[in-house]
Structures are given as structure tokens and as C-alpha cells.
Amino acid sequence: MTAAQTPLADLNACSKADFVAALGNIFEYSPWIAEKAAGARPFAGVVQLFEAMKAAVERAPPELRLALIRAHPDLADKTQRAAGLTAESGAEQNSVGLDRLSDAEYRAFERVNNAYRAKFGFPYIVCVRRHTKESILRDFERRLPNGVTTEVANSIGEICRIAALRLDQLVASGDRLPVHGRLSTHVLDTHSGKPAAGIPVELIELSAFGENRVVTRTLTNHDGRTDQPLIGGRPVPIGDYELRFKVAAYFASKNVPMSDPPFLDSIPLRFSVSEPEGHLHVPLLVTPWSYATYRGS
Incomplete structure (x- = not known):
């Protein structure tokens, strides 16, 4: 366990409000997922905790799932950076170098961001910790021809990958999520x-x-x-x-x-x-x- 991690036993024993406060941003700006999962306590391990949070997303109505997607920022967006990303999103984007793009890279990201949002009406989402800048751009191009239903499903899948990595960093447990x-x-x-x-x-x-x-x-x-x-x-x-x-x-x-x-x-x-x-x-x-x-x- 690192100093920044919270023992799972503490999350099992704390109040619902404290549980939500601790895990409210595992899914970006969506504390309702932690609220839903809190009722399934106690959890035997972090894998079971993640499955409860993932189930809350899967059972949510379509409009709430779409709101979850729209809560995420565009990648490499200077305006959003100036306005302030969440600490989690900022660290994730910085880890792949999206805070220090060359002019050519920035133009490439701006082009695909705009094309994706214009087609689907929500931001392109990918778990950036699993990619390099080049592979993100390739993934953009691969997903752009898809239909809306496919991209909603892809976005939710990527959001769950992001959440699993955030949970792995935050919660200390005897078991581990398969994210490394x-x-x-x-x-x-x-x-x-x-x-x-x-x-x-x-x-x-x-x-x-x-x-x-x-x-x-x-x-x-x-x-x-x-x-x-x-x-x-x-x-x-x-x-x-x-x-x-x-x-x-x-x-x-x-x-x-x-x-x-x-x-x-x-x-x-x-x-x-x-x-x-x-x-x-x-x-x-x-x-x-x-x-x-x-x-x-």
C-alpha cells in the first residue's frame, strides 16, 4: 500500500457520504456511480468493488450513460486545460505527453477532436495510459467511421478502463485489478x-x-x-x-x-x-x- 492509497477495509466501514467522497471521481464528475456501489458493501476485494461500480454504469439509463461520456474532456484541448481539468484527467493526459505537443501534433489532435465531436456530439474518449500519442491518433481514425451506437459502447468501455486504473491507484486491497x-x-x-x-x-x-x-x-x-x-x-x-x-x-x-x-x-x-x-x-x-x-x- 502506498501513502496515497485507502485500505478497502476503511471504505467498507465508513459512512456512505465518506465512501462517495473518496470514490466520487473514479468515474469523471459522476459520483452517482459510487453512490450506487455503496449499497453493495462490504466488498471482499477491489475487483468486486470495481464490478459493482461497472454494474451501476451498465444498468444506468441511456441518458445518464451519455451524460457520463459528456463529462469527459477533449484530449489535448488548451482551452479546457486553462479552465482546469480534474487532477485525474490532467495526470492521465500529462502521462502520455499531451501537455507538451509539437505544433504538428496539436494540429492533428485538434483536427480529429473536432471531426469526432461534430459527428457524434460527444468527446472522443480513450484510456490514454494504455497508449502513446501516435496510437491515440490511429485509434481516432479507426473509430471515426463507426456509428453512434458503436461509439457509445466504445466510450463506456474506455471509461471503465480509466476507472479501473484510477481505482487501482486509490484503493489498497489483497487482490489487484488486471491493469498492469x-x-x-x-x-x-x-x-x-x-x-x-x-x-x-x-x-x-x-x-x-x-x-x-x-x-x-x-x-x-x-x-x-x-x-x-x-x-x-x-x-x-x-x-x-x-x-x-x-x-x-x-x-x-x-x-x-x-x-x-x-x-x-x-x-x-x-x-x-x-x-x-x-x-x-x-x-x-x-x-x-x-x-x-x-x-x-
Whole structure:
């Protein structure tokens, strides 16, 4: 449990008013969902709590479900940012870089936001913690040809994904919601048949419109792995990435005969993520003269 989390036992025992105050913005500006769920207490775990909140949404009349959709902000909207997003929405949009778009990115988001709202009469909603900026724009384009009924259902589904992540951050429980993924790597020195320790590793999120973003920099440990996952404890955002490994200094330290300059120094591996809650393992098998990879899990 983190300092910001509330124990589930406390939520089970508190008054209805305190329960609603604690969970009222799990679903954006919609405390009625927490009010409905409060009557189902006590909850055995956070999964059961989430299912009760989700059931309240599913059983709501169409006009209330539409109001829930319309309570959400447009993505990357400067006017709404100036007026003040909720703390939750602001943190979620900032996590994917929607607060620091290039001019080209901002124009792209403005175009698709306007096209979507003009067609459907409500904002485009996606769980941004599961995406990169590029994959959000691709999702916009994929969903725009849909009909209203399909997009109402898609929007409610995305709202529930957002709520699950918010609840996971807020509530401490013995069980966990299945909202986290993991991206990992390891380096195997196939010249010596041993794990490669001390290899600098850089993970980069690739962008077609703006600048590429360094997600993390780390070193491999004695087992050729990293002490922590490259991404963990959250969804692994859908998108395109590059892993960059600096190997020349490692082989030089092993007194392996090498060319000058080294044939291989900085090795890039490009790959894509499509399953945010899955485990994707992207290893490097390397000698001073060759390398390979594969999709692990």
C-alpha cells in the first residue's frame, strides 16, 4: 500500500457520504456511480468493488450513460486545460505527453477532436495510459467511421478502463485489478555463452509527428537483465519503440578481438507494443559481429 492509497477495509466501514467522497471521481464528475456501489458493501476485494461500480454504469439509463461520456474532456484541448481539468484527467493526459505537443501534433489532435465531436456530439474518449500519442491518433481514425451506437459502447468501455486504473491507484486491497503490463529485456553474450553485465540500455518511444522520447536508461546486472522492468506497474502503452544497447565497451573489457572502430557499438531494436496489460520480453543475443532478438514473454 502506498501513502496515497485507502485500505478497502476503511471504505467498507465508513459512512456512505465518506465512501462517495473518496470514490466520487473514479468515474469523471459522476459520483452517482459510487453512490450506487455503496449499497453493495462490504466488498471482499477491489475487483468486486470495481464490478459493482461497472454494474451501476451498465444498468444506468441511456441518458445518464451519455451524460457520463459528456463529462469527459477533449484530449489535448488548451482551452479546457486553462479552465482546469480534474487532477485525474490532467495526470492521465500529462502521462502520455499531451501537455507538451509539437505544433504538428496539436494540429492533428485538434483536427480529429473536432471531426469526432461534430459527428457524434460527444468527446472522443480513450484510456490514454494504455497508449502513446501516435496510437491515440490511429485509434481516432479507426473509430471515426463507426456509428453512434458503436461509439457509445466504445466510450463506456474506455471509461471503465480509466476507472479501473484510477481505482487501482486509490484503493489498497489483497487482490489487484488486471491493469498492469510489463516490458523487459536481457542481454546474452553468445560469444562466451554468458549473460552480459554492465550493458547500457535505453528505451525510446518513437514519434511520427514530434520528438522521440526517452522512457528510461539503465544498465544490465550480473544476470544480463535490468534490476527493474523497463516499464512495469502500469500498462505498457501501445505504440512503437526502440531499444538501444551499447555493446562495444563490454566486449573490449572482455579482451575480445575487435575491429577499430568496432563493427557493432550501438545496436537498435525496433518493435511495437499491442497488448498493454501483457508481458513483452525483448532480449538481445549478441557477439562482436552479430546480433539477434525474438519476442519473448
